[in-house]
Amino acid sequence: MKVSVDEDKCCGAGQCVMLAPEVFDQREDDGIVLLLDAEPAPDQHATVREAAAMCPSGAIALHEGS
Incomplete structure (x- = not known):
């Protein structure tokens, strides 16, 4: 499996980080996903x-x- 993220679509909800913190994080300034x-x-x-x-x-x- 390969994962990609579209930072322009991200709304910063953070559900991905709560579910899979080893795979996803959020930028501190705006909450946008980091892969x-x-x-x-x-x-x-x-x-x-x-x-x-x-x-x-x-x-x-x-x-x-x-």
Whole structure:
């Protein structure tokens, strides 16, 4: 799995950070998402999928496969 984020879409809700803090963080000045790990370990995939599904602005994109 590869993860990408669209900072222009991000509204700074922070749900991704609460669900997967190893993969996502937020900028301190405006709360916009920071991607910490674009290729998370397999044991994090379910949580990252949940974070993407819960993102209110659809700023997280997942690219499945190799």
